[in-house]
Amino acid sequence: MQILDGNGHITQGKVLFKGEDITKYTPKQMEDFRGRHCAMIFQDPMTSLNPVYTVGNQIMEAITTHNKVSKEDARKKAQEMLELVGINDAPRRLKQYPHELSGGMRQRVMIAMALVSEPSILIADEPTTALDVTIQAQILELMMELQKKLGMAIIIVTHDLGVIAQMSDEIVVMYGGRICERGTAEDIFYNPCHEYTKGLLRSIPSVSNMKKKLVPIAGTPINLLNMPKGCAFCARCDNAMKICLTQVPEEVRIDKTHLASCWINIRDNKYLHTEEAEVKA
Amino acid sequence: MTRYIVKRVLLAIVSVFIICAITFFAMNAIPGGPFNSEKALSEATKQALEARYNLDKPVPVQFVLYLKNLMHGDFGVSLKTGRDIKDTLLSCFKVSGRLGLTAAVLAVITGIILGSLAALFRNRLIDRIIVFFTTLFTAMPSFVFATFLMLIFCITLKLLPVWDASSKSLILPVIALAAYPTAYVTRLTKTSMLDSLGQDYIRTARAKGVPMVKVIFKHALRNALIPVITYVGPMLAYILTGSLVVENIFTIGGLGQQFVKSINNRDYPMIMATTIFLAVVMVICNLLSDIAYKVVDPRITLD
Ligand code: SF4
Numbered sequence: 001m002q003i004l005d006g007n008g009h010i011t012q013g014k015v016l017f018k019g020e021d022i023t024k025y026t027p028k029q030m031e032d033f034r035g036r037h038c039a040m041i042f043q044d045p046m047t048s049l050n051p052v053y054t055v056g057n058q059i060m061e062a063i064t065t066h067n068k069v070s071k072e073d074a075r076k077k078a079q080e081m082l083e084l085v086g087i088n089d090a091p092r093r094l095k096q097y098p099h100e101l102s103g104g105m106r107q108r109v110m111i112a113m114a115l116v117s118e119p120s121i122l123i124a125d126e127p128t129t130a131l132d133v134t135i136q137a138q139i140l141e142l143m144m145e146l147q148k149k150l151g152m153a154i155i156i157v158t159h160d161l162g163v164i165a166q167m168s169d170e171i172v173v174m175y176g177g178r179i180c181e182r183g184t185a186e187d188i189f190y191n192p193c194h195e196y197t198k199g200l201l202r203s204i205p206s207v208s209n210m211k212k213k214l215v216p217i218a219g220t221p222i223n224l225l226n227m228p229k230g231c232a233f234c235a236r237c238d239n240a241m242k243i244c245l246t247q248v249p250e251e252v253r254i255d256k257t258h259l260a261s262c263w264i265n266i267r268d269n270k271y272l273h274t275e276e277a278e279v280k281a
Numbered sequence: 282m283t284r285y286i287v288k289r290v291l292l293a294i295v296s297v298f299i300i301c302a303i304t305f306f307a308m309n310a311i312p313g314g315p316f317n318s319e320k321a322l323s324e325a326t327k328q329a330l331e332a333r334y335n336l337d338k339p340v341p342v343q344f345v346l347y348l349k350n351l352m353h354g355d356f357g358v359s360l361k362t363g364r365d366i367k368d369t370l371l372s373c374f375k376v377s378g379r380l381g382l383t384a385a386v387l388a389v390i391t392g393i394i395l396g397s398l399a400a401l402f403r404n405r406l407i408d409r410i411i412v413f414f415t416t417l418f419t420a421m422p423s424f425v426f427a428t429f430l431m432l433i434f435c436i437t438l439k440l441l442p443v444w445d446a447s448s449k450s451l452i453l454p455v456i457a458l459a460a461y462p463t464a465y466v467t468r469l470t471k472t473s474m475l476d477s478l479g480q481d482y483i484r485t486a487r488a489k490g491v492p493m494v495k496v497i498f499k500h501a502l503r504n505a506l507i508p509v510i511t512y513v514g515p516m517l518a519y520i521l522t523g524s525l526v527v528e529n530i531f532t533i534g535g536l537g538q539q540f541v542k543s544i545n546n547r548d549y550p551m552i553m554a555t556t557i558f559l560a561v562v563m564v565i566c567n568l569l570s571d572i573a574y575k576v577v578d579p580r581i582t583l584d
Contacts, residue, residue: 003487027493035490042481042488050482052503052578061499062489097579113489 003034017121036066039114043126045106049098055082055109056094062116081112086142104135108142115146122147124156128163140167161204165189170257173197176222176232179251183258193260193270195237231263239264282575286568293564297557304556305347308549309340315360315547334360336549347553357550359543366554369539374558377528377535381521384455388462388520389513395463396470397502400478411467418464427457427530454531458524462516469509477504507578514570518563 014021022033034040042048049058059078063069069077075094082090085108098106107127114122124143128136140163147154156167164171165185172182173194181194192198199217219236228234234244244263251261252271265271314336316327331337335346350357356366399411418426430453434441442450477483478501486496525537536555543551575581 003484031490031492033490034488040485040488042485044481047481048485050486050500050504051580053500054579061486061491065490065492099580110485113485 032066035062035114035119036117037119038121038123039117039119040123040125041107041110041114041127044130045103045110046130048110049106051098053097054094055096055098055101059094059109059113059116062113066117077116078112081116082109084115084146085109085112087112103131104138107131107135107139111139111142111146115150115152118150118152120152122152122154124154124158126158126160127156129158129160136163143167161200173200176227177224178232178248179261180233181258181260181262183254183260187254187258191254191258193254193258193265194233194262195239195264196233197260199236231261241267286572289568289571293561293568296564297560300560301348301351301553301557302344304553305344306340308552309343311547313547315549334549347550351557356554359548359551361543361546361548361551366550369551370536370554370558373534373536373539376533377537378521380451380454380458380533380535381517383451384458385462385513385517385520387455388459388466388516389509391459392463392466393470393502393506393509396467397474397497397505399467399471400474400505401497403475411471415464415467418460419468421460422526423457423461423524424526424530426460427453427527430457431530450531454527454533457527457531458520462520465512465516466509469512470505473505473508474501477501480504503577507574510570510573510577514566514573515563517570518559518566521566522559522562 010023013023015023017033017037022030025033049055056075056078059081060071060074063074063077064071078094079090082093087093087105087108093101093105093109098109101109122143127143128139131139143154144167146152154167156163158164168185170182171185171188173180173188173196175196180196181188181192188197189201192201196217202215203217205214217236218238222228222232222235228245229248230246231237231240231244231249234240237244241263247263249261249263250266251259252265253259254265254271260271314331316330328337335343338346347357354367356370358364359366359369362369395411395415399408402408434453441452478497483496483500486500487493491500522536525541527533528535528537536558539551540555540559542548543555
């Protein structure tokens with residue numbers, strides 16, 4: 001999205017949106033892309049809204065940035081958006097400042113603001129982490145409902161497996177900035193094929209074994225500035241092999257929808273060979 | 282809001298009264314008096330003079346009498362010149378006020394612009410240059426700077442007059458007065474600008490597709506101004522009431538000069554009047570900055 005400071009930049013690869021590579025966009029094109037085609041909501045609604053402007057002002061800004069409309073129309077639209085995300089008493093709320101709203105309310109405002117131009121993609125970066133559980137559920141429900149209504153794709157970034165299970169059709173598991181495994185929710189939850197995914201799933205406390213100790217993944221998250229030569233996860237992996245230390249695992253196809261990058265699959269020959277994959281696909 | 286202002290004004294009156302009392306008694310506790318000058322006055326003349334200005338009465342009584350006159354807006358006459366104090370003060374304030382206000386406005390505007398630039402071009406050449414000068418101007422005493430200015434522009438380059446009646450002669454004093462506050466505002470703005478540029482709401486605004494220029498001037502700057510306002514209130518009061526050093530170097534007959542003169546002369550009513558005047562200006566500036574605070578930051582409740 002090109003909104004990180006100077007220390008974050010794209011080193012390689014493409015990001016395709018409707019066939020166009022957005023990494024090649026000029027800053028001006030990116031400005032137009034952001035908000036209009038692809039909107040974002042963030043982790044902490046407490047700090048993500050500017051404290052010195054009213055909620056209405058900020059939503060209207062999002063509207064007028066991408067559309068040539070009068071202030072009156074923008075206000076009307078902002079009010080509609082607030083109603084859409086389930087905030088009652090919208091005209092009054094528009095005049096309020098962020099600190100006068102609760103956390104859940106602010107996240108709703110963020111969502112309303114993100115959706116003003118009916119973007120095709122909504123990136124939600126840990127949208128519920130800072131909220132308490134009941135509000136979390138409401139926000140997720142709202143997001144799914146709006147997704148159906150507006151027909152957009154949501155990319156949700158989170159480490160909350162519960163949220164993923166509830167929300168996602170397709171999942172990409174990442175560790176240390178690399179893709180470990182991707183597939184449908186079913187693939188990932190019922191047939192995890194990467195040691196990191198397996199570890200994550202093991203660490204969820206479940207109702208049936210409440211009395212057992214939690215199973216953590218040993219070790220600490222990796223330092224992104226000092227990546228190992230081989231698999232990013234090898235320092236914490238129970239089943240690491242020699243090859244894991246020296247070579248980045250290749251991504252192999254487990255089945256039609258499911259891909260994983262773990263040497264174990266190759267060792268156990270648990271993957272589709274190219275021709276097979278082609279046939280199946 | 283109105284309630285708050287009324288409350289603040291009442292409180293201000295109390296503090297001005299306290300300042301009044303302290304000054305009055307401290308002033309009288311210092312040995313010597315307005316009529317112990319070089320010229321030896323005869324005992325009789327001195328007594329007559331003291332009686333005329335109520336100086337023969339006990340100090341508390343004098344204080345009450347003084348307050349009574351003050352209620353009627355009467356600051357008395359100068360013991361030295363015999364002129365009405367109100368007139369003297371007002372004409373001095375006109376000079377200092379004009380000078381100070383220009384310097385303050387200059388300081389705030391350039392300070393904010395330079396500070397924002399330094400923050401935006403952090404660690405680049407512009408930033409380095411700005412940091413160099415702000416450090417220089419905060420470290421250099423104003424009498425050194427003022428003398429330098431005079432030397433360069435009036436004596437060496439002969440661009441500006443040392444002193445004449447034209448407003449041209451105000452240029453250097455304004456610069457000399459503005460140097461320190463400009464440097465200070467620049468540093469404050471830079472720090473708080475950097476802070477607010479790192480906030481989440483800046484990322485949100487960027488994600489909305491708002492152009493960078495607008496992000497900076499709408500979202501970052503307004504938040505960055507909050508700490509600056511805290512400084513500007515007292516700075517304004519300080520600068521409006523005249524700087525002793527700068528006024529003396531440029532021989533400007535402003536409030537700062539008047540104040541020192543009155544103390545040297547033991548001109549009691551003059552000392553009182555200047556003190557009260559300074560206190561009132563200070564209180565007003567603080568009130569203004571608190572209100573400005575509320576205007577910029579809606580989270581602040583004034584009560
Ligand atoms: S590639 Fe090796 S180290 Fe990495 S997760 Fe798989 S088994 Fe573990």
